[in-house]
Amino acid sequence: MSSLLAVAIVLLSAAVHATLQLGLGALLLLYHASLGKHVRAKTKNLVGSFISGMGMFILLGLAAATFMIGALADDGLPLPCLVGLVVILIMLAIVIWFFYYRRGRSTELWLPKVVARYINNRAKVTESNTEAFSLGLLASFGELPFTLVLTVIAANSILDVPREVQPLLAVVYTMLAILPLVIMRISIRRGNTVVDIQRWRVKNKVFLRIISGVLFLTLGLFLLAFQVMGVV
């Protein structure tokens, strides 16, 4: 596989990752809880720690997956694995379209109520940077059913670029994946309130769902065309 194609797959995987909503929702909860209790400087630190936690989880996960694939398979993932990944991506696209959000005018997700309540409660009682960092880790962990396959695909492609570029590509993936969180942070600092953002999310829920599903499907078809068919 050419380096250019590998970079394209990593960027597309990161774009898909960025469309997931659990991290954004958890950050919004943290913002909401913190703004009601603390001065703005403290909220800024907590939010920074949360984003760092999410970024760290993504970066370390990607590094671990790259190392494992590199150690286990010299030429990257074998064809049956790639086919499996394509099938999973198509299934995830369907899940995103039909089950990702709960029904009604809210942005409630597929999460079991107990998990959602736990994240909600954690966001409310988060007081220190360490707690905010671990909340970021927790939010990333909660997204694993969707992000695991993206991480594996990106890791497999990272191995196809020259060794000296690999860390940079992993960092670019992470930056892209947390970009919506950074945009939300900037948006609130520029004067938008938590209510403005939540109203926007509710209003554009269908659009976000469609975009996310389409990107999952696109990545699946991309892999099918350039990696599976390319190998066959």
Place this chain on the structure above:
Amino acid sequence: MARVTFSRRVLKRDILREAKVLKIAPGSAAAIADIVVEKVAKWADGRGEITEKDLDRVVAEKIRPYNADLAYVFKERDKII
């Protein structure tokens, strides 16, 4: 469904906290909180059991004439993720 015991003090504290999030002036927030707490107390009076969801719904209803954003916060509670 989580059941709660209505408390004027807790509700007022909640309203003031949410008002701070929305950058509503403290004076206006306190005035809104006092009016809404009275109205909700009247609603809650005599009711044996109140769920958290019912309380948030009624608070949102009572706040709406004074501040739509503040009402939205109560309406959307626990519905973000």
